[in-house]
Amino acid sequence: MDMFFDSTHLHITTWVIAVILFFVAYSKMSTGVHMGLRLFYVLVLATGLMLFGKHHTINDMLYGMKMLAGILTIGLMEMVLVRKKKGKDTSKVLIGMVLLLIITIYLGFKLPLGLNFLA
Numbered sequence: 001m002d003m004f005f006d007s008t009h010l011h012i013t014t015w016v017i018a019v020i021l022f023f024v025a026y027s028k029m030s031t032g033v034h035m036g037l038r039l040f041y042v043l044v045l046a047t048g049l050m051l052f053g054k055h056h057t058i059n060d061m062l063y064g065m066k067m068l069a070g071i072l073t074i075g076l077m078e079m080v081l082v083r084k085k086k087g088k089d090t091s092k093v094l095i096g097m098v099l100l101l102i103i104t105i106y107l108g109f110k111l112p113l114g115l116n117f118l119a
């Protein structure tokens with residue numbers, strides 16, 4: 001089970017796939033890809049929560065911010081796709097999502113597990 005709690009590989013795999021699926025779903029407006037993406041939201045959350053649960057005491061504030069940023073990124077991904085499906089303007093939510101994605105990735109690499117070339 002250490003691969004869930006100590007290594008970031010699984011978490012990285014899930015969010016990279018989620019980001020790819022998001023852009024495919026966004027450009028193709030495919031319901032199937034969107035459903036697949038929703039499965040990956042759960043996997044990103046599950047792997048993130050397992051890392052958080054074991055390591056947050058290293059730096060409670062930064063880990064808390066990382067979790068919040070990750071959850072908000074997922075929330076905004078879903079909002080962008082739902083707004084697009086309804087024919088509403090997505091530009092502002094999309095910009096917010098990309099900014100939060102960058103903040104989340106920055107915080108992730110800054111935190112001590114796995115890769116931390118930004119520390």
Ligand code: HEM
Binds near residue numbers: 048074107113
């Ligand atoms: C789209 C959403 C997300 C992205 C892009 C993302 C990105 C990342 C990145 C780049 C890392 C660093 C990996 C490494 O250093 O090897 C990381 C680690 C981590 N993520 Fe996420 N993440 C996301 C969602 C979440 C969520 C929802 C949670 C919590 C519920 C979470 C909790 C963590 C934790 C605890 C770590 C370990 C931090 C450390 O390196 O010490 N992530 N994530």
